[in-house]
Amino acid sequence: xxxxxxxxxxxxxxxxxxxxxxxxxxxxxxxxxxxxxxxxxxxxxxxxxxxxxxxxxxxxxxxxxxxxxxxxxxxxxxxxxxxxxxxxxxxxxxxxxxxxxxxxxxxxxx
Amino acid sequence: xxxxxxxxxxxxxxxxxxxxxxxxxxxxxxxxxxxxxxxxxxxxxxxxxxxxxxxxxxxxxxxxxxxxxxxxxxxxxxxxxxxxxxxxxxxxxxxxxxxxxxxxxxxxxxxxxxxxxxxxxxxxxxxxxxxxxxxxxxxxxxxxxxx
Numbered sequence: 001x002x003x004x005x006x007x008x009x010x011x012x013x014x015x016x017x018x019x020x021x022x023x024x025x026x027x028x029x030x031x032x033x034x035x036x037x038x039x040x041x042x043x044x045x046x047x048x049x050x051x052x053x054x055x056x057x058x059x060x061x062x063x064x065x066x067x068x069x070x071x072x073x074x075x076x077x078x079x080x081x082x083x084x085x086x087x088x089x090x091x092x093x094x095x096x097x098x099x100x101x102x103x104x105x106x107x108x109x110x
Numbered sequence: 111x112x113x114x115x116x117x118x119x120x121x122x123x124x125x126x127x128x129x130x131x132x133x134x135x136x137x138x139x140x141x142x143x144x145x146x147x148x149x150x151x152x153x154x155x156x157x158x159x160x161x162x163x164x165x166x167x168x169x170x171x172x173x174x175x176x177x178x179x180x181x182x183x184x185x186x187x188x189x190x191x192x193x194x195x196x197x198x199x200x201x202x203x204x205x206x207x208x209x210x211x212x213x214x215x216x217x218x219x220x221x222x223x224x225x226x227x228x229x230x231x232x233x234x235x236x237x238x239x240x241x242x243x244x245x246x247x248x249x250x251x252x253x254x255x256x257x
Contacts, residue, residue, distance in 0.1 A: 022188055025176075028180065043176070062136060062137070062206050066136055066198075067203075070199060072192075073196060080187065080188045080189035081189065086187045092189055092231075095193060095232035096193050097228070098224050099199075099224070099228035102221040103221060105218065105220050106203060106217075106221035
């Protein structure tokens with residue numbers, strides 16, 4: 001496997017991890033009683049994500065890594081709908097779709 | 111057609127700060143990561159991370175980002191606010207071209223337009239769930255206060 005392919009896989013893993021980190025942070029704003037617990041959980045997840053992402057940045061250009069990280073938008077929206085029961089409207093899906101396409105164009109020519 | 115959605119000033123400012131901080135963090139992170147040798151193991155990487163001043167700067171910026179982000183999440187749905195931060199993809203691309211001398215192609219500019227269109231779509235859709243049911247413990251706390 002080439003270093004670039006490993007870098008891409010690491011960014012995809014980091015994007016998935018970030019999805020859960022964001023859910024924990026949002027939970028902290030919804031449940032005041034357990035706020036510190038959710039924030040701590042979110043930070044812990046982001047530390048793991050940071051290590052994975054740092055490794056990816058050594059293998060890819062910042063433009064490529066950052067644009068590929070756009071997959072985190074899909075994971076966040078899916079997890080928001082699934083775990084937080086947020087009503088994700090058609091417009092939001094269209095918006096996320098356009099963002100992913102745009103970022104793919106950025107990656108394709110990076 | 112598209113529903114008209116108004117985003118409060120406080121949320122707009124919070125999102126703008128999030129985008130600026132995200133851009134600065136990404137560029138600082140890239141500069142710091144460039145200082146790690148290729149042969150380094152994950153443990154050696156962690157050791158270097160803890161010793162490098164640039165990573166400490168990144169850490170401080172991330173804390174600012176966290177504080178700001180919690181404020182933003184208090185005002186909007188996660189599925190609304192988080193995709194809007196994709197604008198930092200645009201600013202990072204432009205900033206990396208300016209400060210890191212990375213070249214931008216015509217296709218990348220097209221991608222930037224798509225990202226901007228996506229953000230526009232999301233802002234038209236509204237920022238918050240139409241009906242948000244309070245968690246059970248919050249309802250109990252409110253009732254206790256009323257009594």
